[in-house]
Amino acid sequence: MNRFENKIALVTGSSQGIGAACALRLAADGADIILNGRKLDERGEDLIKQITAMGRRAHFLAADVSHMHNVVNLVRDAIAVYGELDILVNNAGVEKNKDFWDVTEEEYDFVMDTNLKGIFFGIQTFVKYCMSNKRGGVIINMSSVHEEIVFPHFAAYCASKGGLKMLTRNLATELAHLNIRVNNVAPGAIATPINKKLMDTPELLENVLDNIPMKKMGKPEDVAALVAFLASDDAKYVTGSTYFVDGGLTYHYEEQ
Ligand SMILES: NC(=O)c1ccc[n+]([C@@H]2O[C@H](COP(=O)([O-])OP(=O)(O)OC[C@H]3O[C@@H](n4cnc5c(N)ncnc54)[C@H](O)[C@@H]3O)[C@@H](O)[C@H]2O)c1
Known part of the structure; x- marks a missing residue:
């Protein structure tokens, strides 16, 4: 499929996990890709090889998106690489598992600056362009299912994704007249390195799977497929909402 012919996409945090899957899927559907991570390593180099093997262009820009000047420069540099930018996927995200009463200001800032502040100013730079x-x-x-459902011991993460829910609602309304669409994708439990501890601990995993009607974790490719749809013209009348890819987790209820 070539639905992104002549389209350029920037995917933040795309060295691994969901971001890497999004980059590969958008490229498979015809887009040229700007990859991003804190630094270029063999994972980024391998992705460049995979994307160029598909006949698409790929370029890696190193930037820590939790700092405003870095994310502003990242979006500006991404535009400069191929002369334009059509699709911005704000994927980079972090979490901290800690009892609420022990969270430090540094930990709070780490989560909020990556998951919300960096996205806010990255979008602002893209919108000005x-x-x-x-x-x-x-x-x-x-985003995450945790823009909607609670996650005890991850208070800063929930606050960041809840903020992202309202940022998307607000910007979709404010930017619609500019023909800019804004949507959230909310994964449930997806098999990526962020969930290594969960996947390596059978009793934790069993507990999570009990809450998922489909009784399995999702794959990064499942999330990427939804991202590709939302990025495409098939979704040209879709803006301002959140789309869950969670095996039924969010609105799950069962009588025992
Ligand atoms: N995996 C899941 O189950 C799940 C569920 C819900 C939401 N999400 C969200 O999906 C997104 C991707 O998660 P993932 O599971 O692929 O995680 P991951 O940890 O496997 O990958 C995240 C990537 O983002 C990069 N990154 C983090 N902070 C960055 C920064 N400041 N600047 C640049 N790059 C940075 C990391 O280096 C990594 O390559 C996150 O926003 C996460 O909150 C994941």
């Missing part, structure tokens, strides 16, 4: 070039754009924010 779209406005000054009189062009539309597509923004997809990688």
Whole structure:
């Protein structure tokens, strides 16, 4: 499929996990890709090889998106690489598992600055570019089921994804007249390195699977497929909402 012919996509935090799957899927569907991570390593180099083998262009930009000046420069540099930018996937995200009463300011900032502040100013930079070039754009924010459902011991993470829920609602309304669409994708339990401890601990995993009607974790590719749909013109009338990819986790209820 070539639904992203002549489209350029930036995917933040795309060295591994969901971000890497999104980059590969958008490339498979025809987009040229700007990859991002804190630094280029063999995972990024391997992705560049995979994408170029598909006949698409790929370039890696190192930047820590939790700092405003870095994320602003990342989006500007991404535009400069191939001369334009059509799709912004704000995927980079972090979490901290800690009792609420022990969370430090540094830990709070680490989560909020990556998951919310960096996205806020990355989008702002992209929107200024779209406005000054009189062009539309597509923004997809990688949220979580935890923009909606609680996650004890992950208070900062929930606050960041809850904030992302409202940021998306607000921007979809404010930017619609500029032909800029904004949506959230909310994964449930997906098999990526962020869930290593969960996947390595059978009793934790069993507990999570009990809450998932489909009784399995999702794959990064399952999330990427939804991202590709939302980024495409098939979703041209879709903005301002959240789309769950969670095996039924969020709205799950069963009588014992
Ligand atoms: N895996 C899941 O079950 C799950 C569930 C819900 C939401 N999510 C969300 O999906 C997104 C991706 O998660 P994942 O599971 O692939 O995680 P992951 O930890 O496997 O990958 C995240 C990537 O983002 C990068 N990254 C983190 N902070 C960064 C920063 N400041 N600057 C640049 N890059 C940075 C990491 O280096 C890593 O490559 C996150 O936003 C996460 O909150 C994941």
